[in-house]
Amino acid sequence: MAKENGQIDKKGDVWTTVYIDGGWSKRSYGHNYNAASGVGVIIGQFTKQLLYIGVRNKYCCVCARYANRQEMPKQHVCYKNWDVLSPAMESDIIVEGFRQSMEMHNLK
Ligand SMILES: [Zn+2]
Numbered sequence: 001m002a003k004e005n006g007q008i009d010k011k012g013d014v015w016t017t018v019y020i021d022g023g024w025s026k027r028s029y030g031h032n033y034n035a036a037s038g039v040g041v042i043i044g045q046f047t048k049q050l051l052y053i054g055v056r057n058k059y060c061c062v063c064a065r066y067a068n069r070q071e072m073p074k075q076h077v078c079y080k081n082w083d084v085l086s087p088a089m090e091s092d093i094i095v096e097g098f099r100q101s102m103e104m105h106n107l108k
Helices: 061-068 088-099 101-105
Strands: 018-024 037-045 051-056
Touching: 018 088, 018 101, 037 088, 051 088, 088 101
Parallel strands: none
Antiparallel strands: 018 037, 037 051
16 A cells, blocks of 8 residues: 555665554552553554554563562573563564564565
8 A cells, every 4th residue: 555655765675654652560559559550552554454562561470470589581482571660662563563663574
């Protein structure tokens, strides 16, 4: 659709406009926890389809259990892939999605 619309750059790469969004959970029932998980999405302008989705997690219950005991965690399937401030999750996911757009969709 982008190609039909003439959206081709000087190098011959097809490009499109996308919508991006992201969010993270927040709990405020008398508490104010920092989000432990965040999501980011890239959606194509023409198709309105999901082009990329990424998730960042700051929490893993296995890691947390070992940390509580002040022990090194044994090998496990770990879902923790984020260790800095939660608001940076969204932009990190979007950058990752942009970096992979040519490989995944042959689209800038
Ligand atoms: Zn873990």
